[in-house]
Amino acid sequence: MSTTTLKGQPLDRPVMDSMLRRRMFYTPSFEIYGGVAGLYDYGPPGCALLSNIIDTWRKHFVLEEDMLEVxxxxxxxxxxxxxxxxxxxxxxxxxxxxKNGDIIRADHFVEEILEARLKGDKEARGVKVEEKEEDPKKKKKKVKGTEAIKLDDAVVKEYEEILAKIDNYGGPELGELITKYDLKNPATGVLPTPPVAFNLMFQTAIGPSSNLPGYLRPETAQGQFVNFAKLLDFNQQQMPFASASIGKSYRNEISPRSGLLRVREFLMAEIEHYVDPQGGKQHHRFDEVKDVELVLLNRHTQLAGQTHVQKVAIGKAVADGTVDNETLGYFLARIHLFLEKIGVDQTKIRFRQHMANEMAHYAADCWDAELLTSYGWIECVGCADRSAYDLTVHAKKTGASLMVRERLAQPITVEEWQVELDKKKFGPHFKKDGKTIEAAVEALTQEQREALAQDLKADGKITVDVEGVGNGKVEISKDLITIERRTRTENTREYTPNVIEPSFGIGRIIYSLIEHNYWTRGSDGGDEARCVLSFPPTVAPTKVLLVPLSGHESFKPLVKYLSLKLRKLGVSSRVDDSSASIGKRYSRNDELGTPLGITIDFQSVQDKTYTLRDRDSTKQVRADEATILAAIKSLVEGEKVWADVEKELPAFEGQEAEVPVR
Amino acid sequence: MSTTTLKGQPLDRPVMDSMLRRRMFYTPSFEIYGGVAGLYDYGPPGCALLSNIIDTWRKHFVLEEDMLEVxxxxxxxxxxxxxxxxxxxxxxxxxxxxKNGDIIRADHFVEEILEARLKGDKEARGVKVEEKEEDPKKKKKKVKGTEAIKLDDAVVKEYEEILAKIDNYGGPELGELITKYDLKNPATGVLPTPPVAFNLMFQTAIGPSSNLPGYLRPETAQGQFVNFAKLLDFNQQQMPFASASIGKSYRNEISPRSGLLRVREFLMAEIEHYVDPQGGKQHHRFDEVKDVELVLLNRHTQLAGQTHVQKVAIGKAVADGTVDNETLGYFLARIHLFLEKIGVDQTKIRFRQHMANEMAHYAADCWDAELLTSYGWIECVGCADRSAYDLTVHAKKTGASLMVRERLAQPITVEEWQVELDKKKFGPHFKKDGKTIEAAVEALTQEQREALAQDLKADGKITVDVEGVGNGKVEISKDLITIERRTRTENTREYTPNVIEPSFGIGRIIYSLIEHNYWTRGSDGGDEARCVLSFPPTVAPTKVLLVPLSGHESFKPLVKYLSLKLRKLGVSSRVDDSSASIGKRYSRNDELGTPLGITIDFQSVQDKTYTLRDRDSTKQVRADEATILAAIKSLVEGEKVWADVEKELPAFEGQEAEVPVR
Structure with missing residues (x-):
């Protein structure tokens, strides 16, 4: 699969990467010390992009729905x-x-060797092999010893099926695959050791006496869960509600590669939406999004070794059970709208459901928003149904109440099997074991009580399992206990909420966004290809470039004046008053994704009119200051697009020589 | 020293603290697990405050001066x-x-005991002892065994002098003080062990083989320094310039206390301004700030055991040498203006110069912006001159060039002592030691060369120290070497920039800001005291509260409409449509620092007029929608203050019963 740029050109990733480093979108951390795999710095345009995306995220999710940020x-x-x-x-x-002590990630290793063998098979069969783009899950190292060896048709089919569900295997199964298919490390010619689990958390010790072991969090979620009771209080006990958090998380990846896509320290933005598990997890705003169309790749398709997708309105997907419930569906749609807003290519998004063994230990269901890049389909947003897992385990461990208590609109009558002990006789009869046995009896389920009621009736006694007392079986006679079906009135209901968790990996989104908005122009004119990043104005690092025609003194007051005016409007701008040509200065800022440019020329000095330039078309219009500023504001706020401005304002055919867009 | 609220009332910190926790400004982390000292979570209003302060910081520093954020x-x-x-x-x-294994921070321990003794002395002399507020540098634990024992006058003077310069002592000196004054731990009655250095960094290992030791950064600065060459490139080799970074840093404090003031993980905002050390470190915008008046407490005053301050224009302080140079002075003034903008009490700021032993190992000079709180004067912003320390050590270690190379406007002629070796004879003469001796000769300073030239003239030979060759002394005769004074022309100049570093502890600023803006009203009316946080609109977590008179259906569309209108204006709002009284709903939001409130009543439904309420005065005005929204916008953007709005719009004497401001 080969990837194309925004304008359909084949993507030359090395050219793009080199531009991104040169312009400091991001750069390997501690590079003068040789760097550290999986650690990156964002430079000035990367930071601005990051901060605009976070700002958009906060408005789209947190402010829009009054989420409680922590x-x-x-x-x-x-x-x-x-x-x-x-x-x-x-x-x-x-x-x-x-042999050589290399540390190998088992799933990547199996994937890599099987793919190499399939490639060798195709060569042997004389099929032309397209150079497959690397996948971030795999080691990029060229597999040595790939030979053109033909495989049996049955073996080819086995390999393909394994690869389609590679994320579904655990360690022992990966070990079996290694043995069964004799997967030797090409670097040494020997089999690797059986897979062992490597915990991905960074460990440290808190405090001077080093007696409090700690980790760097692998997700922001736990900090939110342990605050659940306080958050519910803050929300005046109202359900449903969501908390949200934006912050760094850490995973000690075994062998991080693929730039920003697999790193050891990364920015996450996570939402934990708490919902009543009863009543089908409906969402009161689901109607607003039900017509949003998503591209879905479900679990069953993948398990069948397939990858075909369906494009379907989320309303329909929830109705037919493809997506489990409204709340999960609501967030899938909202995630889609967010990605659309920041400028993700709509033809390069899909939502993929996790297979059973692939899910994190806490998840009941999970869909990933995946974005297509030259590294393959990249998981950028996860949307998991964590059920009541986390709140339940924390409550059990700490004894804290992480439940919702709801006053019932009208009391309900419960019919149930109730147990009553004759305390006066019970205690003296069982002596020191009394308490333990009582607790065991109280813990009996409705089903057990019903069965025991029958025993009691039939035999005049029952036998109960009580751990730690005698041989674990305790006999209780009917003079000590009664078990009857009775009714009881309940005024409140207590439950542990379920959690729907949309979780965003901001670095991966940024990288994919860059690829989706990247293209080159002018490369056919004999010139060097000029890179353009067509970010939407909302997320573009800088909105307006101010370009005085030359270093002439008369331009300086105007540049300063316009900078101030724009700042007042809340529009970020930068000045390029270097001695390079106007065209060159615009090109440099096309690379940074600056959507608009104002040229200040001698005419401007006389009559305060300015030229406004569009990054993508390089078209220009000319008007007076107020008109130009109004046009900029409406473009930056997304109320207009360039085509509107071009229709309304007179065109300007100026001195900037631009090679036309292909 | 007792602290007062914004309205001059004595500060009741427990009341304030309890409100801050209840309203989730911040809360101890992992509290259901018993908490961890020095770790705090910010809740929803805390996060909003944080994000508004960061936003203001970024505009005030980064955007205003085109700093390069990383x-x-x-x-x-x-x-x-x-x-x-x-x-x-x-x-x-x-x-x-x-005896009990307690771990004690030495400087806090000495301070605590000496202060307890001084307090005992005062009691013995019958002087009324005002309860001193805790200092964050000290353990809050009540010192047991404080007895009313009179001390000699000379001893009192010694103790006071020690306390005035407590930050100036190193470990061995602290150990001597403990022995000399017999400072026993009141908890056990025994002397603590001699002080040992405890490194404050959290340690971990990077990668699966654990062979790359790492730390969590104690400051953001090093990440900026190691990028210096790339940043200089990004800035097209122009000097001076600044980089900036906002992020979490970590210090494994020995015994963190005092809430947000001494924590183990904290948000920093740091600027590294790179300046040519030649030419007195002038700043081209110094003129803009020269009249800003600062309260200064210099090093000499402190070393004399005094704490009196001077209020002086920064222009004067730089001119008379109190502050070393313009760039340092420029940033002190900009820090002051920033603190003023976010609402720090102008009577509770001072800039304190570090004493020599107190400075970090890298600093050549340092001034702290300290804010007065109930914990004493708190260092909230450091402004250090790190000289060329960091860039020099990183360049030396890695071999990377972290220098600026400047083309000289006109070439300069340098007169210097030059050494020339007769290579043809030199090599054969010294054989294998030739290279080593040559390097040693090249490394000779101008002073050494001058002296050696005279030796050579007088004796026909010189003796040079060469480590590792023979006995370390090498004789070179005049047929092998010439040393002469010659002139040389230079076209470029290379230098390592000096760094001025303003460094902000955001958590400390937030806590101080809260104290500075806190007051209570109504406590004399018999009612419970009602807390108010008078944040400026710029940083207030929420700007506008929307309050429908009741739950009546006719109000709902107006509430929704106004929410949308305000969002469009970029003004954050929240709705309180609970069934509590209007007064109660406003009170709840006064606690959160919401500066403005709109009441929606039956009149609003008829004619779209609204009441606008001011948090601080509780005064109200009434006008139509457009007028109210325009007033809000101008208040939030700081163009107007409430007094202006009150003059322009008709007052409203409504149904909200407010106890008048004291």
Whole structure:
């Protein structure tokens, strides 16, 4: 699969990467020290892009729905992450090469070798092999020893099926695959050791005596969950509601590659939406989004080794059960609208459902928003139904109440099996074991009580399992206990909310957004290709470039005046008053994605009219100051597009020589 | 020293603290797990305050001066922090109580005991002792065993002098003070162990093989320094310029207390301004701030055991040498203006110069902006001259060029002592030692060369120190070397910039800001005291509260309409349509610092007029929608204050019963 730019050109990633580094969108961290895999710095345009995306996110989600934003530390005591399951289960499978000591991620290793063999098979069969773009999940290292060897048709089919569900295998199964298919490390010619779990959390110790072990959080979610009771109070006990958090998280990846797509420290924006599990998890604003069309790739399709998708309105997908419930569907649609707003290519989004074994330990269902890049389909937003998992385990561990207590509009009558003990006789009869046995009896389920009621009636006694008392079986006679079906009135209801969690990896979104908005112009004119990043004005790092025609003194007051005016309007601008040609100065800022440019020339000095230039078409219009500023404001706020402005204002055919858009 | 609220009332901190927790400005992290000292979460109003302060900071500093913002990881390889000096020197002095194993921060311990003794002395002399507010640098634990014992006058003077310069002592000196004055731990009655350095960085390991030791950064600065060459390129080699970074930093405090003032994970906003060390570090915008008046407490005053301050225009302070140079002075003034803008009490700011031993290992000079709170004077912003320290050590360690190369406007002629070796004879003469000796000769300073030239003339030979060759002394005769004074022409100049670093602790600023804007009203009316936070509209978490008179259906469309209108204006609002009284609803939002309120009543339904209420005076005006929205916009943008609005619009004497402001 080869990727194209915004204008349909084949993407030359090395050219794009080199531009991104040169212009400091991002750059490897600590590079003068040789760098550290999986750590990147954002430079000035990257920071501005980041901060505009966060700002848009906050408005689109937090402000739009009055979510309760919290900011919690990354440092987390081990006990919290032990309870949440991360200490035991947040791991990748890792092998070691016994010969050279290389550390290998098991799933990537299996994938890489099988793909190499399939490639060799195709070569042997004389099929032309298109150079597959790297996938971020795989090691980019060229697999040595790929030979043109023909495989049996049955083997080809086996390999293809394994690859289609590679995310579905655990460590022992990966180990079996390695043995079964004799997957030797091409670098050494030996089999790697069986996969062992490698926990992905960074560990540290909190406090001077080093006795409080801690981790850097792998997600912001736990900080929100442990605050649930306070948040519910803050929300005046109203359900449903959501909390949200934007912050750095950490994963000690085994071998991070693929630039911003797999890093060890990354910015997340996470929402935890708390919903009553009863009543089908409806959402009161679902109607607003029901017609939003999404591209869906469901679990069953993938398990069948297929990848075909369906484009369907979310209303329909929820109605036919493809997506489990309205709340999950509502957020899938809202995620789609957010990605659309920041400028993601609409033809490069799909929502993929997780397969059963692929899901995180806490998830009941999960859909990923994946964006297509030259590295393949990249998971950029996860939308998981964590059910009541986290709140339940934290409540159980700490004894804190993480429940919602709701006054019932009208009391309900419950008919149930009730147990009554004759306390006066019960205590003296069982002596020291009385309490334990009582607790065991109270814990009996309705089903057990019903069965025991029959035993009691039939035999005049029952036998109850009580751990720790005698041989674990305790006999209770009918003079000590009664079990009857009775009715009871309830005025309140208590429940643990379920959690729907949209979780955004901001770095991955930024990288995909860059690829989706990147193209080159002028490369056919014999000139060097000039890069353009066609970000929407909302997220563009800078909105307006101010370009005085030359270094002439008479332009300076106008430049300063316009800068101030724009700042007053809340529009970010930068000045390029270097001695380079106007065309060159505009080109430099096309690379940075600056959507608009104002040229200040001698005419401007006389009559305060200015030229306004559009980055994408390089078309220009000319008008007086007020008109130009109004046009800029409406473009930046998304009320107009360039075509509107071009219709309304007189065109300007100026001195900027531009090679026409292909 | 007792602290007062914004309205001059004595501050009742427990009442304020309880309100801040109840309203989730911030709350101890992981509280259901017992909490972790020094870790706090920000809740919804805290997050909004944080994000507004950061936004103001970015506009005031980064955008105003086109600073180059970068975002670097907190995970930092050990080598970088070894070079910067943090691995060896970023430590506090720690003692252990040999009896109960308590870990004690040495400087706080000495301070605490001496203060307790001074207090006992005052009691013995019958002087009324005002309860001193805790200082965040001290343990809050009540010092047991404070007895009313009179001290000699000379001892009192000694103690007071020690306390005035407590920040100036190192570990061995603190140990001597403990022995000399027999400072026993009141909890156990024994002397603590001698102070040892405890490094404050959190340590971890990067990567699966754990062979790359790393730390969580203690400051954002190093990430900026190691990018210096790229940043200079990005800035097209123009000097001076600044980089900036906003992010979390980490310090493993020995015993964190005092809420947000001493925490283990905190948000910093740091600027690194790179300046040519030649020419007196002038600043081209210094003129704009020269009349800004600052309250200064200089080093000499403190060393004399005094604390009196001077209020002086920064222009004068730089001219008379109190503040070393224009660039440092420029930033002190800009820091002052920033603090003023976000609503810091102007009577509770001072700039304190660090004493020599108190400065961080990298600093050549440093002034702290300190804010007065009930915990004493709190360092909230540091403004250090780090000289060329960091760039020099990183360049030396890595071999990277972190220099500026400047083409000279006109070439300069340098007269200097030049050494010339007769290579043909030199090599064969010294054989394998030739290279080493040559390097040693090249490294000779101008002074050494001048002296050696005279030796050569007098004796026909010289003796040079060469480590590792023979006995370390090498004789070179005049047939092998000439040393002469010659002239040389230079076209470029290379230098390592100096760095002026304003560094903001955002959490400390937020806490101080809250104290400075806090007051209570109505407490004399028999009612419970009602808390008010009088934040300026710019930083207030929410700008406008929408209050429908009741739950009547006819109000709902208006509430929705106004919410949308305000969002369009970029003004954050919240609705309180609970069943509480209007007065109660306003009170609840006075606590959150919401500056404005719109009441929607039956009149509004008829004629679209609304009441606008001011948080601080509780005064109200009434006008039509457009007028009310225009007034809100001008208040939020700081173009008008409430007094202006009150003059322009008709007053409204409505149904909200407010107890008058004291």
């Amino acid at each position: 900011d919690c530390p990354a440092l987390t005591p081990a006990e919290v992450l032990k309870t949440s399951g991360h200490v035991d289960k947040f791991a990748d499978w890792m092998c070691k090469d016994p | 975002d670097c990881p907190a995970l930092t390889p050990a080598e970088v922090l070894k070079t910067s000096g943090h691995v060896d020197k970023f430590a506090d002095w720690m003692c252990k109580d040999p």
